Amino acid sequence: MNDAAAVVEAGAVLRDAYLAESDPATGFRQARATVEEAMRAHPRVVSETFYRFTGRCVRMRIVGERLAERVTAPFAHLRVGEQPPAEVELSIDLWSECETGVPCPVRRQLGDVKATWEVAHGSLTVAPGGRFLRFARLHSRSWFDRTTGQIVGWRACGTVLPTAERAKPMLPLLSIWCSDRDxxxxxxxxxxxxxxxxxxxxxxxxxxxxxxxxxxxxxxxxxxxxxxxxxxxxxxxxxxxxxxxxxxxxxxxxxxxxxxxxxxxxxxxxxxxxxxxxxxxxxxxxxxxxxxxxxxxxxxxxxxxxxxxxxxxxxxxxxxxxxxxxxxxxxxxxxxxxxxxxxxxxxxxxxxxxxxxxxxxxxxxxxxxxxxxxxxxxx
Missing domain, CATH: 3.40.50 (Rossmann fold)
Known part of the structure; x- marks a missing residue:
């Protein structure tokens, strides 16, 4: 199956669950475990890089060479080397399904949802208390734990990303992370x-x-x-x-x-x-x-x-x-x-x-x- 076909198939699986998947806290925990599974199963295609976002240290780990190439490119000017220059304030872990074979951990169950907004060509859902968030597009999911400073995310395929995602990855979640730091x-x-x-x-x-x-x-x-x-x-x-x-x-x-x-x-x-x-x-x-x-x-x-x-x-x-x-x-x-x-x-x-x-x-x-x-x- 080629990359485009993989994206279409993944989208078909997720389409009906798009609105039903509504518990960011549960989703974060499932995605956290899944990305760690992908890292263990595919250590050779795990990249780790460090950046300065608004002067603060950020670690990015990505499973999938093609996904890493496209997601890290917009942040190339903020990269600081192979070792963290300071305490990491935000960690970002992503994996590509078409490069790893590890699917998105979708669960068709309604959770307790505080609010949902349509932003940046996607849907942003906030759990009660505001700690956990999920940003969803048809072929991608990202979850954010504001308390621990962790973003985890699934992409259907690293080579088939919308132009908006390639240009401004994780825009809504990074906006909230920045706002939390004034x-x-x-x-x-x-x-x-x-x-x-x-x-x-x-x-x-x-x-x-x-x-x-x-x-x-x-x-x-x-x-x-x-x-x-x-x-x-x-x-x-x-x-x-x-x-x-x-x-x-x-x-x-x-x-x-x-x-x-x-x-x-x-x-x-x-x-x-x-x-x-x-x-x-x-x-x-x-x-x-x-x-x-x-x-x-x-x-x-x-x-x-x-x-x-x-x-x-x-x-x-x-x-x-x-x-x-x-x-x-x-x-x-x-x-x-x-x-x-x-x-x-x-x-x-x-x-x-x-x-x-x-x-x-x-x-x-x-x-x-x-x-x-x-x-x-x-x-």
Whole structure:
């Protein structure tokens, strides 16, 4: 049986159980035992790597060479070596069924469920008390124990992953893990010049990816096109943390950035036409893990011949940043709103009206950096 057929068969088995599988606590324990079984049965295809997520040590163990290659790629810029540099705060263990023959431990029984949300093209279920969560898609399951800091997950096949999963693995669960550590995963990109970070904020389709990638091609440091970890320091300043080193582009965006077209990977999913861009392969020297946030840019597509820059009010910046950041994933509630409000109060914001020509975008973002540096020096 080939990989695609294996995925179809696994999906058929799980389809009827998709809604019935509703006990994240039981599911976590079953998956924990199953991934350990897969590791014992297939030690030669177990990879172990360590990372710094928002400055914290993360261990990732994956059973299945092809799954490991695809899941670890978006985190390549956060890798720290073969040994843990500090105490592990999050462990992630995944296995590929088509590479190991170890199936998902599905149980058709209703459990006590607190709440379920449809997020990130999947279903997120929270058990009573909020300790255990499950994020489910048709061909994947991931469980999260927030108390012990463990994510365990099953994938039907490592070579057949949706573009969204390849670009942003485990997005909802990592968002909650970050939130538990007072780091808000905002729906925004982040670039930097001379150590000065500019948060690129706005809803889907606003031009965040176009802006961040145009800046990357101009030599800016790159920390993400779509999601950024926001951390408030004791002095009231904000640091932006890189999470993923992959971008997703619509076909017309690839055409507007021809220097990246060769590296872009066409989607195999008929329901998701976005291309995958492995930025870590294009410009690894420009990837950064964290940077101070000095300004906010608010891109929007206006269809004018050339892009232009103009100041935005703090209220405009908040209304542009907050809704998409809080709606895309499970939000940290008023705590998250208050944090975003303090950010827009602290740093200047600018409208970045995007036109047909992307070439001037980096110079406009550089103007934002220059203004932020001058403002900081004056302050």
């Amino acid at each position: 780091v808000h995963l905002a729906h925004a990109g982040l670039v930097a010049l001379h150590g000065q970070g500019v948060l690129i904020a706005g809803p889907s389709g606003a031009g965040k990816s176009t802006t961040t990638l145009a800046c990357l091609l101009a030599g800016f440091d790159y920390l993400g096109d779509d999601y950024t970890g926001l951390e408030e320091l004791g002095d009231g300043s904000f640091v932006g943390h890189a999470v993923y080193s992959t971008a997703r582009l619509q076909p017309h965006q690839v055409a507007r950035l021809p220097l990246l077209a060769e590296a872009a990977i066409e989607s195999e999913d008929p329901y998701d036409q976005k291309y995958l861009l492995p930025v870590f392969q294009v410009s690894p020297q420009l990837l950064r893990r964290a940077v101070a946030i000095r300004a906010i840019a608010l891109p929007r597509v206006v269809g004018s011949p050339e892009p232009r820059l103009r100041p935005a009010s703090k209220g405009q910046a908040f209304l542009r940043l907050a809704p998409s950041s809080l709606a895309m994933l499970l939000s940290p509630g008023t705590r998250g709103l208050d944090r975003l409000a303090r950010l827009v109060e602290r740093v200047p914001s600018y409208w970045l009206d995007l036109g047909d020509d992307v070439a001037p975008i980096p110079s406009l973002v550089e103007q934002i950096v220059t203004g932020a540096r001058a403002s900081g020096a004056a302050g």
